[in-house]
Amino acid sequence: GRDLFEEADAPDSLDAIAQAIQHCRRCPIGCNGTRAVAGEGPKKARLMIVGEQPGDVEEEQGRPFVGPAGQLLMAHLEAAGIDRKVTYVTNAVKHFKYLSRGKRRLHQTPTAKEIDICRWWIDNERRIVKPRLILALGASAARGLLHKTIRIQQERGRPMMLEDGGELWVTAHPSYLLRLRDEGRATEEKRFRDDLKAVAKRLT
Numbered sequence: 001g002r003d004l005f006e007e008a009d010a011p012d013s014l015d016a017i018a019q020a021i022q023h024c025r026r027c028p029i030g031c032n033g034t035r036a037v038a039g040e041g042p043k044k045a046r047l048m049i050v051g052e053q054p055g056d057v058e059e060e061q062g063r064p065f066v067g068p069a070g071q072l073l074m075a076h077l078e079a080a081g082i083d084r085k086v087t088y089v090t091n092a093v094k095h096f097k098y099l100s101r102g103k104r105r106l107h108q109t110p111t112a113k114e115i116d117i118c119r120w121w122i123d124n125e126r127r128i129v130k131p132r133l134i135l136a137l138g139a140s141a142a143r144g145l146l147h148k149t150i151r152i153q154q155e156r157g158r159p160m161m162l163e164d165g166g167e168l169w170v171t172a173h174p175s176y177l178l179r180l181r182d183e184g185r186a187t188e189e190k191r192f193r194d195d196l197k198a199v200a201k202r203l204t
């Protein structure tokens with residue numbers, strides 16, 4: 001929103017974003033005292049992968065996709081033939097939203113409003129990296145890019161055109177796969193892999 005962000009303050013490098021997000025207090029998540037997690041990868045990556053928000057492990061280490069969901073993602077990327085070196089990974093929301101349960105921190109889904117406020121940062125990452133392809137993992141990531149809530153199951157498997165000429169693909173979030181068991185898990189992992197393979201084809 002115009003009242004929250006000034007164009008003149010737009011960061012001009014990924015390093016500047018990484019620093020600025022640490023001080024972002026524009027939504028309640030940014031005020032929870034956790035560390036923000038910046039995107040990671042080559043500055044001119046052809047593919048940008050967007051998750052929802054850092055998890056417990058990501059917040060602790062200060063790096064995106066290093067926890068269980070990240071490990072599952074990386075295994076599938078490798079199997080689909082997508083090189084992490086051409087991939088910039090980031091999140092729709094830069095801070096970790098959680099509920100304390102004793103010593104554990106339970107993931108909480110960010111609200112549409114929180115995602116909309118944090119869009120400023122991904123928009124700046126997109127302006128700097130200029131990826132030809134973006135893959136959104138789950139509905140929160142898709143909202144961060146599309147400004148609206150969509151049904152992943154209806155929109156996956158084909159590209160959507162973004163206003164800057166880039167191509168957006170959406171698929172399930174790996175954390176969703178981790179919650180499934182047995183056949184359901186196998187079916188959804190195959191669909192996930194198929195989505196990644198479709199993106200891999202667009203990279204060649």
Ligand code: URA
Pocket residue numbers: 051052053054055058063064065066067069070091175
């Ligand atoms: N790790 C991240 O960095 N993002 C997610 O969305 C999930 C796990």
